[in-house]
Amino acid sequence: GKIIYVWGEAFLGYISSAAQWSRREGEAWEPYWDDGAVHFIGKDIIYHHSIFWPSLLLGYGCQLPRTIVAGEYLSLEGLKMSTSKNWVIWASEFMEKFDYNLLRYYLVANAPLTRDTDFSWDDFQRRVNDELADVLGNFLHRTFSFTHRFYGGEIPEPKNWNDTDQALEQQLKELPGKVSRHVEKYQFREGLREIIGLAKAGNKYFNDHEPWKAVKSDPQDAATCLYLCNQAAKTMAILLLPYLPGKAQDIIKILNLDDEKFSWNDAAQFLPAGHKLAPATPLFPKIDDEIIEKEKETLYENLEEKKVMDIISIEDFARLDLRVGKIIGAESVKGSENLLKLMVDLKDKQIQVVAGLAKKYQPAEIINQKVIVLVNLKPAKLFGIKSEGMVLATQDSLNLLNPGNAEVGEEIK
Template identity: 30%
Template structure:
């Protein structure tokens, strides 16, 4: 089902010392939905996620827990991060860990390549460092401490004291890439999206770039520099390289050529690393820059950015255990304009679950199948002649499918879902207006009843295909209930870009009883 077009998309690699919260889940399901859409649209798709396991913060956490850093990350990844993918129904193609040998050897190759090309030099460095961010802080992110930290300089993000570090380090000549980066942003206007993120990056680069310290010698939990093993590679450089190492940079040129360049989806707090430092490193190595970087907003809970250190973190399972993975995916991807900040509340989730999923989509599916069972002994009837109202539904389905694909191309998953939802609303209204239960009482209206129920069932077939990248579990149940698995084939093999064509569901298919797709939830 693949065409020639490569669609390689990545999540950031997550820092496993934090337990996953709904913010991590949000990024992951967004990337998974985009990957599923492209995979089902026939593109040569590859989705990567993973964990970033080096750095000082990890070393300190391991020693506080009385284990080696490797034992510590192994435990975290196995107990918290792999289960996240399962509980959210994520179909990633690969999972990279920065402690894997395939990553470490390729990172050394890449850094050696930019060293050989003259972009790395040795120098002295003294600056304020935040262990939480694993970053030397720019002036704009250093504030005066208050309370217990009065008189100290603290990190604006973590509100924790900064450490003054003085080291002999190796530096990457980032300052030499200012003009090339500005040229990239102007010649590829959608390299950084959305517009607000692009503007921020352009103004940051216009203010001038400082060379970047790319090694640390004060600790050893990291990948050694190939030409000076007393240094380890700065954790951010090591982490960014995962996007290239996972697809064979340096050792599997064929796979690398097939997949690269990538689209990166990141939270806006790590935008600069991805839109400034990463393309500059690739330019230095003579490798093509990414296709684009999309920065989504923050999830806010009670007005606070989601974070473990501030205790606003909510584990995804707190939601999926109650509402299921499809509702989690649907809610976060539809309720928030992708690229902007969004607020999470239990009340909003619960209200949308009830109105849109249970009463809107779920009820439409249940009653259509129940009526085919009742009036046609469970066999999908053929349509007779189509009237104006029936043709209007066909147009709604075709238009929604085209609009959803255009929105997904722009990474606007929320707009795609709202286009697809026009089918749900139109079909519910269509059933109300055409009253199949009244038609069923009149034998002379038998052909008309068949047309109405075929139209509703075929609309559901299109909905199952279009919504499967967003809600894989419930659409699979619907697909089986429609009898489509038997007559058309597997749901994941249906092309989303052809879902708007009419007349795919075959009359004569047997429908199967459908338990409610979104059961009522008793509020405690």
């Protein structure tokens, strides 16, 4: 039941783009193409990319990809994205308002390759403010500003090292290997977590040593603290290059290393004492609530503007298996502000439904409540949880449709 011709044309487009690059750069495309390529695709085209595409490559004499990595689906505010309904975030419009590095961070931090995930404006704001601004940005800003304030912008000479100094040194020296192992296994989120973990450790280390006090009471300890914090900043800058290339370059410029060429192995190499920093500015400003609310309003307005009445026949309606059900179990879905996992009794069977009702109902509120359920809906996964039907509710107020005193399992006509 597969239509092949379009995929033949689409795959040839890959070769054409490589040839176009070759003409522009004046280099042969075959060595680049054959150099251990990894194909990243969406899970809905695994069939085509793992059968048709390798067959075409073999027929043309090209090297097969080293591996094919399939990502899961990305929804938007709990709903399937739709370009026709404008229920989508366009990357070009996003980058007019936000730094592209923020989107790269959010998608990697929030979207493992092994399960479906959701883009939420509220969660995007939380991750930027809590993780990038308060953790990574805070550590970098304090490190650079204190180095300028107390040491004239030069990395100080470390003195006596205690156990906490040695622990941080060991953590940052081990970090490149840890991140590398995750990346090699395509565990990009886990690798990013390791980097943010060093920033969290750096903040704790900074707070414990209190260099703003120690610079007077214990100058040696303050010098060692700022020395190691600058080394951690350099380590994170290099390791962040594949994740947040723009922001990583900003950190490198503040470290006065923008003319250097770095390899991954350079990440844990320490800068010498006396190295001069460039002037520093905050790298990750927080996103205000008003900005996020405006984006959400625009998104929902676009959806309303694109609504078109679809006319269906009585035969189409008759295909819908609507029944009265009773919610016998409910719990929140970890990582989502919108979804509840429900267990619904239909008399002859029980089904699991993932419903976008969390902003209206607490799980305990809807236990034993009768609802109307669309039973013959194709199963889907939301946040990695299988949903076998749909509980009917009003769109804006999220009020559940009440079947009154109808019996559980009764069909809706």
